[in-house]
Amino acid sequence: MSTSLQPQRTIAELKELRALTGNAEGAQRVAWTETWKTARAWIREKLEKLPVEIETDEAGNVWTTLRGRSDKAMLIGGHLDSVPNGGWLDGCLNVVAGMEVLRRIADEGTPPVTVRLVDWADEEGARFGRSLFGSSACSNTMNPDDLRHLVDKDGIKLVDAIANFGVNLDTAKQSHKQLQNAGAYLELHIEQGPVLESLNLPLGVVLGTFGVERHAIRFVGQSAHAGSTPMHQRRDALGAASKLHLEIREIAKRHGGVCTVGRVETKPGIVTAVVGECNITLDQRHLDAGKLAAMLQEAKDASAVFAAEENVSVEWKRIWQIHPILFNSELIEMCHQAIMESAGVVHRLPSGPLHDAAEVARAGVPTIMLFVQSLRGLSHAKEEDTREEHLVLCVEALDKLATKTMHWLANQA
C-alpha cells in the first residue's frame, strides 16, 4: 500500500458531500440542478489543490488532468450526479476515490503516463429519462435527435436545462476528442446487486455489461363471463402470459442469464371476467451475445406454443436492445491481482446495470470496472450502503489497479 493513500479520507469526504448535497430523503444531486452544481464546485475546490488542469468539455464532463511523462492517458471515471432521494455512494464513490488515487500519484511526482479523472455529466438520466448523457456524447454513440424533444416533469426542455450549464446538444459530441490519447479507463462502483454480499466477498472484477433485449408482449384471447364460461371454452390471455413468465425463468437459468417479467396488465381486468387481453414486459440480459439471442428465440418459441395451447394470439414489439460489452481481458487480470493483493479473495461477475464504462468501452478504449459489495443489494434509495471496511478496501484496490495500469501503458509506449 502506498504510504500517502488515505482511504479513510475518502469516507470522510463522501460523508461531507452527503451532508452538503443530501437531505433526510437521500442524495439530491440530480444532473442539471443547483445541487449538482454545488457538488461539482465542492470537488473542484479540492482538486485545485493538486498540480492539475481542470476543464469542462462540450458535453458537460469535467476532466482533471495530471500530466505525465507520456501523453498516453489513464482515465479514472465516475459521476457526481444522483437520482432524486438516491444513495450516498452511487456515482460519487468513483469520483471521490479517484481523487484520492490522483492525490497519491501526484504526491509521488510526475507519473509515467498522464492521469485523468473524469466526472461524467448526467449518468443517471433521472430528470429527462436519458441516462449516460456525457459518456455517450464522448463515445460518439449519442444521437442528438433522440434527445432534442425530451422534457422533464415540469415541462422544461433538456436543451434549455443543459444550456444553463453551457452545453449545446449539437456540439456535445465534440467531447469525443477527450479520448484521443486514452489508453485505459478504470471505474469503481458499488455493485447495486446482492451477489458479493451473498458470497461474503468485499470486491469483484467486472467482466463487462450485460446485453439487453427488452420487449412488450401482447396476448389476445376473448374476455368472457367468469361464471358462465366453462374452463374448456375459454381463451384466457393470462394463461399464456403466466406460462411464459414461468418459462422465461427456466430459460434464464438454462443459459446463465437473467430474464424478468416486470409488468403485467390485464383487460378488462375485473374479478368477474376471463382476461381477454394481457400485456407483459420482458427484460432479458446476458454477457454472451449468442446466449442472449438464444434466450430471446426460446422465449419467442415458447410464447407461440403457449398462445396455441390457450387459443390466443401473441405479438412481440421490441422496446430497446443493446449488445453485451466485454471489458479488456488484460485489465481484467490486473484488476483480479489488485483485488487479491488488497482483500485476499476475488470474484468475477458481470454488471447487470449499464455504466459510463460501457460507453467508453464502445469507443474502443480498454476498460475495466471493479465492484464493491452493496448491503442488501439496495441502490437508488437512501438505504444504499456499504461497510466502511469494504470502502477502505475498494480505494486500496483501485489504487493498486491504477499503478498496474500505468506500468502497463508505459510499457506499451
Added chain:
Amino acid sequence: MSTSLQPQRTIAELKELRALTGNAEGAQRVAWTETWKTARAWIREKLEKLPVEIETDEAGNVWTTLRGRSDKAMLIGGHLDSVPNGGWLDGCLNVVAGMEVLRRIADEGTPPVTVRLVDWADEEGARFGRSLFGSSACSNTMNPDDLRHLVDKDGIKLVDAIANFGVNLDTAKQSHKQLQNAGAYLELHIEQGPVLESLNLPLGVVLGTFGVERHAIRFVGQSAHAGSTPMHQRRDALGAASKLHLEIREIAKRHGGVCTVGRVETKPGIVTAVVGECNITLDQRHLDAGKLAAMLQEAKDASAVFAAEENVSVEWKRIWQIHPILFNSELIEMCHQAIMESAGVVHRLPSGPLHDAAEVARAGVPTIMLFVQSLRGLSHAKEEDTREEHLVLCVEALDKLATKTMHWLANQA
C-alpha cells in the same frame, strides 16, 4: 301447443321495446331512469288489456295478477331494466314472454291457481353497483345499511334516485308479503354463456345458481434490479402469482367448477424491476357447496406452497361470497319435460351468473329457470343475440312449463 299462444308476437314486441328504449349502442333501460320508466309504461299498457290487477310493491317491483280458482300463486318473473349499452334480450325476454303466457292462460278462462307476472326492480345494479335490488328486498335478504350510502357516478345517492320512483329503502322489504301465497317461480333467461351453442341445443334446464368465492390475494416479495439480481436470489412475487393462476385452472377442472384470475397488478410494475408485490383477484364458482369449499381450500394450500417456493408472503382477503342455490327437483323434471316436448332435445346446466330466481329460491319458493341459447355467449353488449327460431321455442317451452306447474300446484291444494 296452445292455439292462442303467439311466440312471434313476443319477438315483435321485443323489437318494439328495443326501438323504443334502445339506440345504436344498445339497450338503455337502466333502472331508476326515464328510459326504464318508458319501458314499464309500455308493457303496462299492454297488460292492462288483460283481466288482471297491476300493483307496484314497496321495492318498486311491478306485480300483474290473474286471479285463479285458488289463492296459491304461480309466479313468472323477469326484469325490464338493462345495463347501459345492453342487449335486446337480457331481462326483458322473460317479462315479454311471460306476458304472452299470461295472455294464453287468461284466454282460456279462470286458471286453477293464481298466476302472477313480476317485473323486478333493478336486477342489474348498473347504476349503483348493487344487483338484485327488488328481488332481494322481496326475499328479505337485503340489508338496507349496505345500500344507504351508494352513489352513482354523478354523485346522486341511491336513496334519492329510488325516492323518485316512490321507493323508500327502509320500507322496501315490505315487498316480502308478495311471496305469501307463492307456490312456484318460473324464469326464462338467455344463457349468457357458450354452453348450449357449443352443444348445438336451443334450450336447457337450469339446475341452480353457482356458489361464489371471490378473493383478493396479495403476494409480497422484494423488488430488485432486473439486471443485477441473479435468478436464484430473487423473491419474485409474480412467480407465485403465475403458478397459482395456472393451478386454479387445474383445480376447477378437477372439481367441475370454474375458477378465474381476472386481474393482475404488479408493483413497481416497470420493465427493469423484479415484481416486489403482486395483487390478483380470484373468482371460484361451483353448484356444489362442498366442492366449492374444496376448491377454495386447495387454492389456499397451493398459494402457501408457491409462496414458500418463491420466498414471498401471501395474504388472502375475501371480497364476496354466496352459497350455491339449487332449484326445485320436481320443477327441474317438469322443465325437462316441457323442453323435450318443445325442442325434442334437452340439457341440464348450472347458471354462472346470478338471477332474481336465486333470491326467490332463497326465500323458500320452489323455483326453476330455463335457458335459451346465446349466440357466441355474448351478453351485456349490443351484440347479444339469439336465433328467432330459438326464441319461438323458448316461449313455447315456458308456456308448457307453466301449464305443468299450474297442475302441480292445483294438485297440491
